[in-house]
Amino acid sequence: xxxxxxxxxxxxxxxxxxxxxxxxxxxxxxxxxxxxxxxxxxxxxxxxxxxxxxxxxxxxxxxxxxxxxxxxxxxxxxxxxxxxxxxxxxxxxxxxxxxxxxxxxxxxxxxxxxxxxxxxxxxxxxxxxxxxxxxxxxxxxxxxxxxxxxxxxxxxxxxxxxxxxxxxxxxxxxxxxxxxxxxxxxxxxxxxxxxxxxxxxxxxxxxxxxxxxxxxxxxxxxxxxxxxxxxxxxxxxxxxxxxxxxxxxxxxxxxxxxxxxxxxxxxxxxxxxxxxxxxxxxxxxxxxxxxxxxxxxxxxxxxxxxxxxxxxxxxxxxxxxxxxxxxxxxxxxxxxxxxxxxxxxxxxxxxxxxxxxxxxxxxxxxxxxxxxxxxxxxxxxxxxxxxxxxxxxxxxxxxxxxxxxxxxxxxxxxxxxxxxxxxxxxxxxxxxxxx
Numbered sequence: 001x002x003x004x005x006x007x008x009x010x011x012x013x014x015x016x017x018x019x020x021x022x023x024x025x026x027x028x029x030x031x032x033x034x035x036x037x038x039x040x041x042x043x044x045x046x047x048x049x050x051x052x053x054x055x056x057x058x059x060x061x062x063x064x065x066x067x068x069x070x071x072x073x074x075x076x077x078x079x080x081x082x083x084x085x086x087x088x089x090x091x092x093x094x095x096x097x098x099x100x101x102x103x104x105x106x107x108x109x110x111x112x113x114x115x116x117x118x119x120x121x122x123x124x125x126x127x128x129x130x131x132x133x134x135x136x137x138x139x140x141x142x143x144x145x146x147x148x149x150x151x152x153x154x155x156x157x158x159x160x161x162x163x164x165x166x167x168x169x170x171x172x173x174x175x176x177x178x179x180x181x182x183x184x185x186x187x188x189x190x191x192x193x194x195x196x197x198x199x200x201x202x203x204x205x206x207x208x209x210x211x212x213x214x215x216x217x218x219x220x221x222x223x224x225x226x227x228x229x230x231x232x233x234x235x236x237x238x239x240x241x242x243x244x245x246x247x248x249x250x251x252x253x254x255x256x257x258x259x260x261x262x263x264x265x266x267x268x269x270x271x272x273x274x275x276x277x278x279x280x281x282x283x284x285x286x287x288x289x290x291x292x293x294x295x296x297x298x299x300x301x302x303x304x305x306x307x308x309x310x311x312x313x314x315x316x317x318x319x320x321x322x323x324x325x326x327x328x329x330x331x332x333x334x335x336x337x338x339x340x341x342x343x344x345x346x347x348x349x350x351x352x353x354x355x356x357x358x359x360x361x362x363x364x365x366x367x368x369x370x371x372x373x374x375x376x377x378x379x380x381x382x383x384x385x386x387x388x389x390x391x392x393x394x395x396x397x398x399x400x401x402x403x404x405x406x407x408x409x410x411x412x413x414x415x416x417x418x419x420x421x422x423x424x425x426x427x428x429x430x431x432x433x434x435x
Contacts, residue, residue, distance in 0.1 A: 205246035311395030329367035
């Protein structure tokens with residue numbers, strides 16, 4: 001049932017809320033009571049003039065009667081139903097539910113979104129526990145110190161006759177280790193409490209590099225015409241104030257690549273392509289004699305208000321993340337361990353063979369995205385060295401969400417994926433009992 005037809009239900013609910021008789025409302029609107037009865041039961045469409053009179057009589061905005069609840073709420077309820085198909089929710093009546101019980105609809109939508117946020121929090125904490133070197137180092141220090149204290153204390157307890165000199169040494173060691181344990185535990189607590197608010201959860205040079213890129217919106221206008229690299233040096237000077245030396249090295253390589261890509265596809269040509277419309281990465285590559293990885297990088301580093309939302313994931317043959325720019329509705333891992341069903345891993349075995357797949361990430365807002373993947377060989381293999389390969393996955397919003405192409409259901413990683421009986425699963429999920 002369409003939103004337009006649902007106006008009748010909203011009119012009836014509003015009339016009953018005001019305690020108004022159907023005949024009185026019909027008189028104020030200039031229609032017969034029988035015709036209003038058909039309208040209230042969604043059997044007649046409402047003309048614009050009649051709608052205005054009804055809205056005036058019911059003391060509401062006309063848009064509240066015609067449009068009802070926001071599209072956001074209806075879409076949110078559709079998303080909640082899609083994530084829990086086992087309940088067979090009556091999705092064809094979701095607009096009626098939202099219109100008749102807006103409070104309950106908002107509550108259900110809020111709970112669904114909070115659940116998704118909690119899943120994302122678990123994902124972040126799981127990823128942090130697995131890959132945070134500072135956290136791992138702090139825990140290792142605490143455990144090592146506890147082990148040393150336990151060992152010294154055991155010797156003192158089990159050795160009945162111990163020379164005073166050795167007793168003094170063990171007592172001194174226990175005292176020093178206890179002090180070290182207290183300092184280590186205090187530092188660990190400080191780190192855990194401070195990280196979410198102060199940004200100290202940034203762990204690796206890659207994390208620092210991505211934080212710098214995100215702050216700049218993944219775009220650097222000063223580099224669009226920088227053929228000499230002078231502006232790159234200025235940007236690196238700014239980065240040194242907030243980034244470690246390792247991340248500055250990574251950033252330098254990325255910015256120099258940015259300059260080369262900008263020279264291959266200047267901003268003026270980008271604006272011309274956008275104005276013409278119907279551009280595709282493949283067409284750009286053919287027209288400007290660029291490789292697809294070049295085009296992917298260039299599109300990902302352009303302003304969102306110019307090309308729209310664009311996401312990009314770059315990895316090496318081990319699956320380690322070299323570059324990540326998330327797309328709304330599709331999460332990306334911070335350091336690797338992505339979903340094996342993503343096409344970025346498929347193309348690693350076939351360099352220069354592009355793949356296009358429509359994806360839908362389970363557990364998010366179930367939005368379809370178009371994933372374009374390709375890999376390139378940076379260095380060829382020889383008898384003495386292995387080939388160096390990078391894989392790229394460009395993420396674009398699906399331009400045909402109702403199209404015939406079936407979307408491939410994927411996850412973020414196995415540990416929090418709700419897809420059951422997945423042939424690519426490598427570890428159990430906390431969200432499902434099935435392996």
